[in-house]
Amino acid sequence: FGELITLIEKDKRETVEVVLPYSKTVFSVPKNLYIIGTMNTADRSIEALDTALRRRFSFYECKPDPSLLGQSEMPTVGIDLELLLEKINQRIEVLLDRDHTIGHSFFMKIENKSDPLEELKKIFENNIIPLLNEYFYNDRSKIKMALGPAFVEEKAVNDDLFFTVDSEDAGFVEYARKTYEIKVPDTLEGFRSIYE
Numbered sequence: 357f358g359e360l361i362t363l364i365e366k367d368k369r370e371t372v373e374v375v376l377p378y379s380k381t382v383f384s385v386p387k388n389l390y391i392i393g394t395m396n397t398a399d400r401s402i403e404a405l406d407t408a409l410r411r412r413f414s415f416y417e418c419k420p421d422p423s424l425l426g427q428s429e430m431p432t433v434g435i436d437l438e439l440l441l442e443k444i445n446q447r448i449e450v451l452l453d454r455d456h457t458i459g460h461s462f463f464m465k466i467e468n469k470s471d472p473l474e475e476l477k478k479i480f481e482n483n484i485i486p487l488l489n490e491y492f493y494n495d496r497s498k499i500k501m502a503l504g505p506a507f508v509e510e511k512a513v514n515d516d517l518f519f520t521v522d523s524e525d526a527g528f529v530e531y532a533r534k535t536y537e538i539k540v541p542d543t544l545e546g547f548r549s550i551y552e
């Protein structure tokens with residue numbers, strides 16, 4: 357924004373003007389213009405801009421609202437989306453923080469309320485799991501803590517995978533005995549296991 361960010365301050369509107377660099381037009385912001393925007397607090401790449409904006413705007417927190425999922429015209433059959441989202445977000449808040457909770461909008465787009473399984477699978481495959489991978493830096497044990505064992509399969513490391521060594525590294529094999537593989541359940545029971 358450069359100096360243009362100054363023009364949106366209440367006491368600078370209509371009183372301060374700038375000349376736009378390309379068009380050379382005189383520009384100011386009228387007093388009756390309302391600027392409303394949204395910002396995802398989990399996105400720290402805009403932190404410098406965030407600070408500049410915070411000084412010029414009022415901020416209102418808009419947390420995910422799982423209750424909207426229970427108020428739809430026709431409830432989703434076989435799964436309580438409201439409870440599912442509440443449980444995931446409670447776990448994320450403990451494991452990370454409340455700025456990284458999952459929004460209700462992912463689940464609002466489910467069209468087939470009588471048979472939501474395929475849409476749920478896509479939402480988790482394309483949205484929820486990639487987001488959690490990013491949040492937890494691909495630490496799948498934390499994804500397992502957030503979603504449960506139906507979503508993350510624990511695999512033991514074979515004893516014959518490594519050569520036998522007599523060094524400090526031999527203790528690593530004892531410690532790092534598990535690997536994890538993400539899987540999306542094929543049944544609604546798998547999704548219900550998040551909250552049951």
